[in-house]
Amino acid sequence: MLRTVATHADALLRTARRHSLCADDAQDAYQRGLEIFMRRADSLDPAALPGWLHVVIKHEAMAVRRGRLDIVGHEEVDLDRHEAADIASPEDRVLRDDRVARTAEARQRLKPQELRAMWLKAMGSSYQEICDETGWTYTKVNRCLTEGRRAFLARYAGIEAGEECARWQSVLSAMVDGEASAAQLAELRPHLRNCRGCRATVRELHQSAAQLRAVLPVGAVAALPAAGDGPSLLVRCWESLVGALQGRATAVAVRAQDALEAGSTAKLGAVAASAAAVAGGGTMAAKAVHERADRPPERTAAHVRRAAPVPTTPISTRPAASERAAIVLARRATAAAAQPKPPARKRHSSSRTASGEFARTSTQSRQVAREFAPTTTTAASREFSATQTPAPAPAPPSRPATTRAPSSPTPLNGGEFDP
Structure with missing residues (x-):
């Protein structure tokens, strides 16, 4: 019996869980099945024992399920359709985390006594309890709470307005250059963790520094000491090279501008010439028409x-x-009829003449x-x-x-x- 239970325990539990409402009901069905198995162990066939146990535990799980449904009701409740009023939404949790991060950053610049008095007051202690715990007078407790609250609100407003970011600009530049101290880095780390703008500034400073190092070897020039009061030879060579390059760039820009202006002037001249040609052609055509109209x-x-x-x-x-x-x-015929007939030769010459x-x-x-x-x-x-x-x-x-x-x-x- 023990060997059978040890061998098929996991499979029997899966069968009970498949036909139960919850894990507790599955455990109840599994235990009931084992009780029945212990009572009938002598009368069972060892070869058919695993299958018989699965059937018994299945029936017990279904019986427990029917009893549970009679108690809690037949309709299953969809908990996702009901609003949980006591659980914050994801948006509220994000805003809460942001406020907590800004609060932690703002309280870093408070005095230790102000921070302790505010902490005890936030825990629900009264002025007298704070005096008893710290040994301060009532006036000191009142002053620490008042000045601490004023300083905290000013720091918090500065963080929201961006004034805190402007205060950390010099430390950001020193951190990029590798000149910031450990204390400055410790103070700056909470602000960088919560401020995306300052993180973007640090990233841009790193990129610009790499580009400047690739273009301008300022470190090598500054590392060389100057001979006497005047600049060193490398500095003078660098200035002459930069001046020559600037002169060439200026000349190229001037030539490009002249070429552009000349090209635009030529285009304007061509357009004017074509317009004049078109107008002249129309004038010549009109002149030709008028000349032809004035002819005889x-x-x-x-x-x-x-x-x-x-x-x-x-x-x-x-x-x-x-x-x-x-x-x-x-x-002629009428005239010939009125006058005497001329000779035949005359008539022939007359007809020839006609x-x-x-x-x-x-x-x-x-x-x-x-x-x-x-x-x-x-x-x-x-x-x-x-x-x-x-x-x-x-x-x-x-x-x-x-x-x-x-x-x-x-x-x-x-x-x-x-x-």
């Missing part, structure tokens, strides 16, 4: 006729010449047509002639030919019907 109508008509495909000049002149020829022939006259007229018309025939013009001229210049009505080219007709040879018949 014949010149303008010629341009219009060149811009359009005009093979219509011979077509418009031929009907006019044929009509005049018909009129002249009618007049045909030559008309031939010369058509030849002159063709010359006028060739003179005003369309020529190759530029796109600009076509554009201005088609859009800007109003096209007047084309003058008939046969008019010059009819005006030159009286300069022909003297008519043969004469009379009032002669042309």
